[in-house]
Amino acid sequence: MRKPLQVNRIQGAVLVMLAGLSVTGVAQAKEVIVKIGHVAPLSGPQAHYGKDNEAGARLAIEDLNAMKIQLDGGTAKFELVPEDDAADPKTGAVVAQKLCDQKVNGVVGHLNSGTTIPASKIYYDCGIPQITPSATNPKVTKQGFDSVFRVIAHDGVLGVALAKYATSDLKAKKFVVIDDRTGYGQPLADIFAKQVQASGGQVLERQYTNDKATDFAAILTSVKAKNPDAIFYGGMDAQAGPMLRQMKQLGIKAKLIGGDGICTAELMKLGGDNVGSNVYCAEGGMALSKMPGGPAFEKRYKDKFKSDIQVYAPFVYDATMTMGMAMKEAKSADPKKYLPKLKTISYKGVIGPITFDESGDVKNAPVTVNSYNAKGKTPVTTIQ
Structure with missing residues (x-):
């Protein structure tokens, strides 16, 4: 038995309405994948540094995702892309090209100056901003690459x-x-x-x-x-x-x-x-206990990873967050769009305020002298 024409029209209208709601729901839930590369030695005698750095980056990725940042017409889902350069310059260059080929949106690293310097040319050529949390050779930011930044005092x-x-x-x-x-x-x-x-x-x-x-x-x-x-x-x-x-x-x-x-x-x-x-x-930088967010970060780190911070984890965290905040300001993870925001960023980090000079170095970076006692590393004085 055929249904009345009016009923068919009503059902059709309902289906169209539901379809429209479905499309709208998809649009509202659009996910924008943002890939942040992280490079450090994860093998060899310096692996404890690299794993410490990666842990700092992972904490930042968690926090960026919790913020539900709107980028490029959708909600950003930040993903860490970790790579091991074994503290070797040749391996570092290979890894840098790999991250370029994967079209990551930015890179935090490398840990060592010897790997950061050759890698920075590769990132610059493929248009990917890079923030090193720990490479302290002054040459890192003196090569004329406007895509390279550093959040720690140089040598x-x-x-x-x-x-x-x-x-x-x-x-x-x-x-x-x-x-x-x-x-x-x-x-x-x-x-x-x-x-x-x-x-x-x-x-x-x-x-x-x-x-x-x-x-x-x-x-x-x-x-x-x-x-x-x-x-x-x-x-x-x-x-x-x-x-x-x-x-x-x-x-x-x-x-x-x-x-x-x-x-x-x-x-x-x-x-x-x-x-x-x-x-x-x-x-x-300042001693961990003296950093504005140091004690809270240390507690969170120990609770999650069941180990002590080596050196650079808070710097890696801040480097990753700074990159994310530049994207937020630009409303885009496109390097061409957020790089200008990174140059003028003002971010209150765990380590303190982060702004960059014309070379890409963090401004007003302090230096802390430490010694050791039975309890471990102990700050002696901070030089601003």
């Missing part, structure tokens, strides 16, 4: 501050300077040595190793004969820990001084009970 600031502190506060006059010949360690050692001499100190000897070494007997035997007040090491904790053990074995009483590469919780595991008030190190 020109850190090395000078540390040399001044060593000569004035520690009263050290005679130094031996050792570096690992990397894009991080060598420039930092050069800056430190130059400032030591400008501050009236004496560099008795320069020695060199590499970022894979663990045996420093030959170097330290030569150092012992010089009887320095302090040894400066430009490199990472994977070498500084064994170096401290071997210094004690040889009866070397000099203090060990270094940059943020040795300024980690891991140093106490690597160096054992040889790590204490004989070690001084500097970090770009």
Whole structure:
């Protein structure tokens, strides 16, 4: 039996209305995928840094997604694209090209200066903004790439501050300077040595190793004969820990001084009970306990990951959030649209206020000098 024409018309109208609601619902629920690349060493002797950095990025991704940011006509869903460069410049370049090919919307990283510098050219050429949370070689932001930013004090600031502190506060006059010949360690050692001499100190000897070494007997035997007040090491904790053990074995009483590469919780595991008030190190930024959002971030980090922060996790968190806020201001994840906002961004981060100068460096970055005691790394002074 055929239904009356009027009934068919009503049913048709209802179906059209429902279809319209369905389309509207889809439009309202449109999801815009935003891919943020993160690169650090996730394997090898520096993996503890890389995993720490990635954890900071993941916390930021969680927070950005919770904000339900509207970008490009829909709700942004931020996704982290983690990559391992093994702290190797060649691998870093390969990974950078991979992220370009995947058309990520931005990159947070790399961790090391030696990987960041070659990768930054690749990102610049493919139009992807990059914020490094930890690469401190001044060259990173001096290459003429307007897509490169940094949220931590560079070695020109850190090395000078540390040399001044060593000569004035520690009263050290005679130094031996050792570096690992990397894009991080060598420039930092050069800056430190130059400032030591400008501050009236004496560099008795320069020695060199590499970022894979663990045996420093030959170097330290030569150092012992010089009887320095302090040894400066430009490199990472994977070498500084064994170096401290071997210094004690040889009866070397000099203090060990270094940059943020040795300024980690891991140093106490690597160096054992040889790590204490004989070690001084500097970090770009305020001590975690003094950061505006530091204590709360530390609690959240420990609750989630069941481990201590090494060094850079709060900087990675802020770098990721800063990139997300630039996208929010631009209402777009298109690099061409949000890059101008990144250049003028003003963001109140865990580490403090973040704004960039014309080179892409964070403005007014402080430096914190730390030492160690039974409880771990302890801030001694902050230099603004």
